[in-house]
Amino acid sequence: MLKLRRVRTAATAVAVAALLAALAACGSGGPDTDEPAAGPRTLKLWHYESADGAMGKAWAEAVKEFEATHPGVKVAFEEKAFEQIRQSAGMILNSDQAPDVMEYNKGNATAGLLSKQGLLTDLSDEAAKRGWDKLLSPSLQTTAKYDDRGVMGGDRWFGVPDYAEYVMVYYNKDAFKKKGVKVPTTFDEFTAAMDEFVEAGTTPLAVGGAEYPAQQILYQLALSKAQRPWVDAFQLYKGKVDFRGPELKYAAETFADWVRKGYIGKDSAGVKAEDMGQSFIAGKYPMVVTGSWWFGRFATDIKDFEWGTFLWPGNTMHAGSSGNIWVVPANARNKDLAYDFIDITMKKDVQNLLGNAGGIPVAADPAAITDARSKELIENFTELSGADGLAFYPDWPAPGYYDVLVSGVQNLINGTKKPDQVLDELAGPYQENLADLGD
Structure with a gap:
């Protein structure tokens, strides 16, 4: 079992107690x-x-x-x-x-x-x-x-x-057309598109750093350098994972660079997933990287612009x-x-x-x-499933890892820790859980 030294906040304890009290009114279980x-x-x-x-x-x-x-x-x-x-x-x-x-x-x-x-x-x-x-x-x-x-x-x-489900890039077709930006099919075209929006004074990506969305961007970046054996090692413990290896090191360094370049807003560390989605629906950002679970919501709620999707360019492995x-x-x-x-x-x-x-x-x-x-x-x-291209999600390997990843990407967004420091913090709990499993 993962040993995380985290203190539950008073607010969380109160919320859980309130939930239990409310549930008691629904009748006892059997x-x-x-x-x-x-x-x-x-x-x-x-x-x-x-x-x-x-x-x-x-x-x-x-x-x-x-x-x-x-x-x-x-x-x-x-x-x-x-x-x-x-x-x-x-x-x-x-x-x-x-x-x-x-x-x-x-x-x-x-x-x-x-x-x-x-x-x-x-x-x-x-x-x-x-x-x-x-x-x-x-x-x-x-x-x-x-x-x-x-x-x-x-x-x-x-x-x-x-x-x-799987993670993809949703984009505002009207915003792309207005800026003359073409839909990217390669990773270089993806970053070039974001550069064009930054030059026009627009932050390209809606990001939720307080919950799952930001860590999925980090994972997509790692997957751009990964193949199935790395995914199986990270997710299923079928091999050893080097947290300073080319996959995760590239991901952390590139994520931090994207913040410096203005692809990711420096104010996104405290943004929740719901607020991220709503900001895209409102047309405030030209792109958002998130899962297919938002698809139906966007189809229902987006009224003021045309939108579409594309797979993260250049990857053979995708979160999903x-x-x-x-x-x-x-x-x-x-x-x-x-x-x-x-x-x-x-x-x-x-x-x-x-x-x-x-x-x-x-x-x-x-x-x-x-x-x-x-x-x-x-x-x-x-297409992804048939090509064995589904790589699961970054928080899955160990109990409590979701919070570890949220903290890690928030540190990258805020610039409070360097990429190598964040990688060390990700490695510690993962290796503890590996030891507890006896692998």
């Missing part, structure tokens, strides 16, 4: 069993997708189908913030207030850690019985299955993804994977209902809706995806 609870039944569902996003729309339809096919059963849906679940999941799931099914982040540091701690239900039998193991390709199953150490790619199912996964807590009261709900999210009608709303379905009918922009999104993912 025993660690798959047996149905007696009396009137309610499926307690948590996820953190917005109502107007692709997954939010698809899962709202799944709730309708679930209630229609389960007379007398109601779904009690509670929308949670990503950070809220990330910070308090272990505490909540280890209590009697656990939901029946919830969306959770995949990877060693999150779902892997909870599986290792015994907080998640082993879904292997359900995956075989319901055919989830046939619907999902081997690459998508990697993030659903974990070994006894909590490392992904193992032999037991602890989650089920019903969508996929299956989407977040449905997990069933070990303390869930209604596990049988949770399995039924997950199954509905995998059905063709829900998957087709997800695809047409701007998501990347894992089991849709390709002919049913009629939206042109959504087709392009899905085709790009198919």
